[in-house]
Amino acid sequence: MIFFIAVAAILEDLPAVITTCLALGTCRMTKKNAIVRSLSSAETLGCTSVICSDKIETLTTNQMSVCRMFIFSKADDNNIQIDQFEVTGSIYEPKGDIIYNGTKFNCSHSSGLVELTECAALCNDSALDYNESKKVFEKVDEAIETALTVLVEKMNVFNTDKSQFTLKFSRDRKSMSTYVVTASRGASHTQQTAKMFVKGTPESFIECLLVALNYDDSSRG
Secondary structure, eight states: OHHHHHHHHHHHHHHHHHHHHHHHHHHHHHHTTOOOSSHHHHHHHHTOOOOOOOTTSOOOOSOOOOOEEEEEEEEOSSOEEEEEEEEOOOSSSSOOOEEETTEEOOGGGOHHHHHHHHHHHHSOOOEEEEETTTTEEEEESOHHHHHHHHHHHHHTOOOOOOEEEEEOOOTTTOEEEEEEEEEEEOSSSEEEEEEEEEEEOGGGTGGGOOOEEOTTSOEEO
């Protein structure tokens, strides 16, 4: 009988006990300059055994972003030259610039970057969603693909073609492919050009490449 009374008493007072414990934990964390906005956060931290940080002991916002891009500027039998572009902005907000040699660069002036933009936009299943209550952009789908979606917005190149079909990413292929048909009107007829954009690990498709597209629109086998 005493056992059942004890259990009943614990269940009745359990919410108050938990709230008190979380409040005490919040007070202890406040003394160590850790601000807790909700009691549930204190419960989560209380269950945490390991916190991973980078080499300068800071925590990230869990938002991936593209910080650099590389395209061929020249490729021949003797050497390969690569141009590097810096990308500003490190959150999901689609605001930032493309920097080349220290100056802001217009991506539409480079056919190589236009192709890169098409690949990032079409080989992609993610999207950006603006949260009105939090006033922030949030990812839809994978973080890596969302980072590419943000990159496309920053590059400000929107004359992309439409995908005909897509081969989804698989563990065997280690890549995702999108088939695109581009229609260009000539003087007497319309010419169609087929493209296949591939996104994945370099070793999954680099051995299949026959031609390298240079920055100046020339190609090299």
